[in-house]
Amino acid sequence: MFVIMVYDAGERRNSKVLKVGRKYLHWVQNSVFEGELTEANYHKLKEEVRRKVDNEEDSVIFYKFRTMKYTEREVIGKNVDPNNFIL
Amino acid sequence: MFVIMVYDAGERRNSKVLKVGRKYLHWVQNSVFEGELTEANYHKLKEEVRRKVDNEEDSVIFYKFRTMKYTEREVIGKNVDPNNFIL
Numbered sequence: 001m002f003v004i005m006v007y008d009a010g011e012r013r014n015s016k017v018l019k020v021g022r023k024y025l026h027w028v029q030n031s032v033f034e035g036e037l038t039e040a041n042y043h044k045l046k047e048e049v050r051r052k053v054d055n056e057e058d059s060v061i062f063y064k065f066r067t068m069k070y071t072e073r074e075v076i077g078k079n080v081d082p083n084n085f086i087l
Numbered sequence: 088m089f090v091i092m093v094y095d096a097g098e099r100r101n102s103k104v105l106k107v108g109r110k111y112l113h114w115v116q117n118s119v120f121e122g123e124l125t126e127a128n129y130h131k132l133k134e135e136v137r138r139k140v141d142n143e144e145d146s147v148i149f150y151k152f153r154t155m156k157y158t159e160r161e162v163i164g165k166n167v168d169p170n171n172f173i174l
Contacts, residue, residue: 004091004150006093006116006118006119007116008116008117008118008119028148029093029094029095029146029148030095030118030146031093031095031117031118032093032095032148046161046163049163050163053163053164054164055163055164055165056164056165057164057165058163058164058165059116059117059162059163059164059165059166059167060162060163060164061115061116061119061160061161061162062160062161062162062163063091063150063158063159063160064158064159064160064161065157065158066157066158067157069157070152070153070154070156070157071150071151071152071153072149072150072151073148073149073150073151074133074148074149074151075146075147075148075149076133076136076137076140076142076145076146076147076149077140077141077142077143077144077145077146077147078142078143078144078145078146079146080146
């Protein structure tokens with residue numbers, strides 16, 4: 001599945017969420033990750049994020065897609081192509 | 088169509104992009120908007136964003152979906168339900 005993760009976390013927790021995100025997905029913009037994940041890794045990612053954030057203060061949204069067939073992605077300004085990443 | 092817009096703009100331009108985003112979409116998180124748009128309004132939104140950002144410094148990503156049938160949205164932490172918004 002394809003996953004987009006966007007987050008907004010307090011300063012101290014921000015770098016922790018960034019670290020978890022980088023483990024599973026490609027960084028594409030400040031506080032935005034995307035990438036292909038197995039169902040198992042998606043659950044692991046959510047578990048790890050859950051342990052890092054403050055539920056009252058922070059917010060993490062996951063958009064999960066079974067297919068990207070109906071999707072287009074357009075960028076204005078700086079473009080980080082996640083396909084160019086070497087993990 | 089359904090659109091997710093995520094942006095990262097320099098401080099002075101940030102509030103300008105925020106203002107444009109609010110005009111067309113629902114704010115769901117710091118630097119993240121989503122919502123239904125006509126093709127015409129999607130083009131207007133992109134045009135307005137283009138006029139506000141610095142192409143060398145800022146980045147705005149649009150994910151555009153013809154259908155949300157294959158999509159799930161999950162939130163950890165604070166949740167702003169865009170369906171509760173009154174525009």
